[in-house]
Amino acid sequence: TDLDLFKILFPVAVEHLRDHSWHSLLMHAFSNTDERLKNGLSVTPVFLTACVLWPPCIDLYEKFRAQGKPPHDALHHAAGQVLSQQQKHLMIPRVIQNGVRQMWILQLRFKKMFGKGVFATLHHPRFRAGYDFLLLRSEVDHHLKQQADFWTQAQNMPPEAIKSLIYGKRKKSPINYQLSVHEQ
Incomplete structure (x- = not known):
């Protein structure tokens, strides 16, 4: 019998499974988690x-x-x-x-790829x-490739190289804070 466990545990997310992009994101997440477990690596419920x-x-x-927020x-x-x-359906510890x-907040911070905020983001706990979540999102949304590539590159560079990278590419245009799968 089909218990619809996902529907019972995560009713706020069920309707989104019909969306191919979100379904794909979840399947990638579950697949990556399975792979980590097979390889004896840790996983986190977070x-x-x-x-x-x-x-x-x-x-x-x-x-x-x-609404203007x-x-x-x-x-x-x-x-x-x-x-x-x-929380009404599944207790999630604080x-x-x-x-x-x-x-989730880091997804906004990843959009800012210049200035000293890059160092703060790189050192965020x-x-x-x-970053792994950004990579996962970039697998289903090609618009995120530039961000994913930047952060992949930045975390593997010495601080001096990061400085030249982030201060050399200061943008005058505003940051697009759209977070949906179909970013522009």
Whole structure:
């Protein structure tokens, strides 16, 4: 029998499974997790929770952005609502909720690829999880390739090289804070 366990545990995310991009993102996340387990590597519920709940968070984020909220405020507010709704169905410890929020906020920080904020992002405690999530997102959204490539390159460079990279490419154009799969 089909117990629809996903529907029971994550009802706020179920409707998004019909979207091919989000379904693909989740399948990549589950596949990568399976591979890590097979290889004896650690896995964290923070990463999978962030992946599963990302689609409803983005829906709310876009709604709040359309209402005029600044990007970080919109994402904080959306994250809070999604996690609160999810708590009604599956208890998520606060430490996991905080990790999920940090991973999601890093997705905005990854958009800024110049200035001294790059160093702060590289040294963020959740950088690796957020970066892995960005890579996962870039597998289903080719618009994220430039960001993923930048952060892949930046984390493997000495500080002096990073300085020339980030200060040499300062942009005058505004940052596009759209986070949906179909970024522009």
